[in-house]
Amino acid sequence: MKNIGSIHKIIAIAKERKILLNEIERNKLNQIAQTVNHQGVIAIVPPFNYCEVEDILELAKQKHEIPFLLILDGIEDPHNLGSIIRTAETAGVHGIIIPKRRAASVNSTVSKVSCGAVEYMKIARVNNLNETIQYLKKQDIWICGTDMDTKVEYTKQDYKMPLAIVIGSEGYGMARLVKENCDFLVKIPMKGNITSLNASVSAGIVMYEVVRQRK
Numbered sequence: 219m220k221n222i223g224s225i226h227k228i229i230a231i232a233k234e235r236k237i238l239l240n241e242i243e244r245n246k247l248n249q250i251a252q253t254v255n256h257q258g259v260i261a262i263v264p265p266f267n268y269c270e271v272e273d274i275l276e277l278a279k280q281k282h283e284i285p286f287l288l289i290l291d292g293i294e295d296p297h298n299l300g301s302i303i304r305t306a307e308t309a310g311v312h313g314i315i316i317p318k319r320r321a322a323s324v325n326s327t328v329s330k331v332s333c334g335a336v337e338y339m340k341i342a343r344v345n346n347l348n349e350t351i352q353y354l355k356k357q358d359i360w361i362c363g364t365d366m367d368t369k370v371e372y373t374k375q376d377y378k379m380p381l382a383i384v385i386g387s388e389g390y391g392m393a394r395l396v397k398e399n400c401d402f403l404v405k406i407p408m409k410g411n412i413t414s415l416n417a418s419v420s421a422g423i424v425m426y427e428v429v430r431q432r433k
Contacts, residue, residue, distance in 0.1 A: 274312050274342060289351070290314060297418075304331070352399070
């Protein structure tokens with residue numbers, strides 16, 4: 219009964235907002251969703267509207283805030299991307315930059331995992347991360363890479379300047395050229411037998427150190 223009530227509420231809101239409704243058979247619904255865990259409702263929406271890097275910097279300017287960006291170097295798991303977007307939105311990140319190739323893009327899985335945060339986060343897709351990093355440097359943005367081989371722990375670094383944090387891919391970390399183009403590197407200390415963290419967890423830890431320092 220609870221699910222039925224929820225569906226009636228969704229239908230009522232859709233009608234109020236003049237959204238077209240179409241009732242179809244469950245088998246067809248399963249085919250469209252490509253899963254049986256759709257809870258009886260699917261929304262057909264336009265493709266995600268990516269922005270330009272300049273739009274991210276303009277948002278920070280409009281808010282009169284120090285620019286705070288994320289650069290994701292080859293995050294391939296849509297669940298990781300969705301989790302990072304969700305945390306970034308709560309941390310006040312102005313925008314996220316992802317590459318067009320060899321990386322996850324914003325899809326239904328990313329949107330679901332982000333719990334809707336994709337609707338509030340500016341995300342730019344670029345052809346070349348290194349060229350974008352050079353552009354950001356010219357805009358006085360400092361580039362901070364996350365890497366286990368550096369000696370500087372993430373809590374020992376100052377993040378109060380205009381900043382873009384680079385998070386490397388799940389299996390390989392940052393690409394060599396991306397790493398070389400960073401202004402400085404930080405690491406998260408590891409105490410256990412496992413010497414790496416999930417990319418979304420690493421991103422969240424460093425993001426909230428920035429939040430802490432900028433209070």
